Amino acid sequence: MLRVTFAHIGNSYIPLRALLSELGLEPVIPPLVSQRTIALGTKLAPEFACFPLKVNLGNYLEAIEAGAEGIFMAGGVGPCRFGYYGELQRQILKENGYDIEFLVFEAPKTHPLELWERIRKYFPRHRLFDMARAIRIAWLKAESLDRVDRLANRIRPQAIDPEAVNRLQERFYQKLDQAGLTVEIKAVTSQALAELNAVKIRPRPYSLKMLLVGEIYMVMEPRVNFHIERMLGEMGVEVTRTIYFSDWVRDQLVFSIVKPDWRRKFELLARPYLGNFVGGHGLETVAHTVEAGVNRWNGVVQLAPFTCMPEIVAMQALPKVSKEFGIPVLTLIIDEHSAEAGIRTRLEAFVDLLAHRIRRKQSKAGGRRFEALSGY
Numbered sequence: 001m002l003r004v005t006f007a008h009i010g011n012s013y014i015p016l017r018a019l020l021s022e023l024g025l026e027p028v029i030p031p032l033v034s035q036r037t038i039a040l041g042t043k044l045a046p047e048f049a050c051f052p053l054k055v056n057l058g059n060y061l062e063a064i065e066a067g068a069e070g071i072f073m074a075g076g077v078g079p080c081r082f083g084y085y086g087e088l089q090r091q092i093l094k095e096n097g098y099d100i101e102f103l104v105f106e107a108p109k110t111h112p113l114e115l116w117e118r119i120r121k122y123f124p125r126h127r128l129f130d131m132a133r134a135i136r137i138a139w140l141k142a143e144s145l146d147r148v149d150r151l152a153n154r155i156r157p158q159a160i161d162p163e164a165v166n167r168l169q170e171r172f173y174q175k176l177d178q179a180g181l182t183v184e185i186k187a188v189t190s191q192a193l194a195e196l197n198a199v200k201i202r203p204r205p206y207s208l209k210m211l212l213v214g215e216i217y218m219v220m221e222p223r224v225n226f227h228i229e230r231m232l233g234e235m236g237v238e239v240t241r242t243i244y245f246s247d248w249v250r251d252q253l254v255f256s257i258v259k260p261d262w263r264r265k266f267e268l269l270a271r272p273y274l275g276n277f278v279g280g281h282g283l284e285t286v287a288h289t290v291e292a293g294v295n296r297w298n299g300v301v302q303l304a305p306f307t308c309m310p311e312i313v314a315m316q317a318l319p320k321v322s323k324e325f326g327i328p329v330l331t332l333i334i335d336e337h338s339a340e341a342g343i344r345t346r347l348e349a350f351v352d353l354l355a356h357r358i359r360r361k362q363s364k365a366g367g368r369r370f371e372a373l374s375g376y
């Protein structure tokens, strides 16, 4: 049985482990991203490569140490560098003595026949029945993860003990990873949702609502974004992440075939500020920021890896969006030199600024006194 690995992105290892096992491969899950992972990848990668590429390389090296024989990854086309990640990473690993097979799978709309040939070649269980079952289980797990994470982000800022929410999430991830049957997945999810809803909360008269936008890897991988959702939640901010794994799969694998104009909404929202698809999530970053302005959110945080072209393009448009809609935007550029203390300090200052804006509006309106909210 081929032992395959893949790079971490958030908790997607849970549905991906289920998918690969059901298709007859043996998944080798690399250790969760750590300083060692980043150091290993940074040593091999070109200095100006995108930060996610460096972390991915670190994942692969740690998985090879654990016995991985092949690397499973998604391919891509478009203006950003993701399209040649696979080949570049293969060459870098080869030059450093790791001649490992890359199993690159493109989205079905690009080359459907080629995709089917690859599936037949690599997956021992590729009958339609096996594939349907594998996709169903992986999809259920991906959806469950996202439902629980969404709820956790809503509960955390109000929780008397925000750490309790984090502990509940971690316990849920472990149980979901172990669940093999549909019925088990549903039971684990219902239990986690019920436990989250039962967390003791201290209702707040006001809440700060913030949108998290930016490059997919930075938004979804908590171990490179310093657990930004938890950090902000503990500061009393309700965070809404704009990219979830199940949404990404739905858009890229399903909507790109059955609803090819799924990106239209983003194009329309972003149009006055950015007229083209610029790769990655650059267009979505601008569109979501416009949406946040229209819907009167309190602020937006943009996460970008160092040297990410689409996010750099989006960054040029954001000051105008921010000015026209009166929505504060904080951009955080993250790379291997970033440290938690620096990110925390900038977030605290941003949250202070937003709370100050609310207080000022309150006093101008002569309405209820803005209560000094702990954590703001």
Ligand code: SF4
Pocket: 050, 051, 052, 080, 081, 082, 215, 279, 280, 281, 305, 307, 308, 309, 310, 311
């Ligand atoms: S979106 Fe940015 S970081 Fe991600 S592959 Fe493209 S250029 Fe690199």
